[in-house]
Amino acid sequence: MFETYTTVIGTVVSDPRRRQTTTGEDVISFRVACTSRRIDKSTGExxxxxTLYLTVSCWRRLLTGVGLAIAKGRPVMAHGQIKTNEYPSADGSRRSDLEMTAVAVGLDLSRCVVTYRGTPAQGRAADAPAIAATPATQESAA
Structure with a gap:
């Protein structure tokens, strides 16, 4: 089957939710909003x-990093396989939702400043470094 991979850049609009599947596997999911912006040539504004909304699901190796770095309101970039889930709504009509199974997730450094504490050698989950993200200002974004 053909797999569709894409990268989305947006803002986390829900608190990340960690849960276990019926088979006992952990997954963290969160919603992302991606709004396109255009310059209006007549006004220059x-x-x-x-806005595109989608659910990003993170499995296996992504769990620790996403659990520490991703929070509601943070600017993110996510890359993964995207698919449409179809389901019946409460009123019986057919609905659809986009879901990404992420292979990479990170903070969008054009919209925030990240302070990384730790060393690259700390790769084990028990030694995961602390990450603090603050919104970028015009001065720090330049």
Whole structure:
């Protein structure tokens, strides 16, 4: 089957939720909103376009890093396989939702400043470094 991989850049709009599947495997999921922006040539102002919402699911090696770094309101980039889930709604109509099974997730450093504490040698989950993200200012973004 053909797999569709894509990268999305957006903002986390839900608190990440860690759960276990019926088979006992852990997964962290969160919602991301990606709003396109265009410059209005007549006014020279930026205007927001439509917003894409999708659920990002993180498995296995991503659990520790995503659990420490991702929070509601943070700017993120996620890369993975995207698919459409179809399901019946409460009123019986058919609905659909986009879901990404992520292979990589990170903070968008064009919109925040990250302080990394630890060393690259600390790769084990027990030694995971602390990460603090703060919104980028015009001065720090330049």
């Amino acid at each position: 930026w205007t927001d376009g439509p």
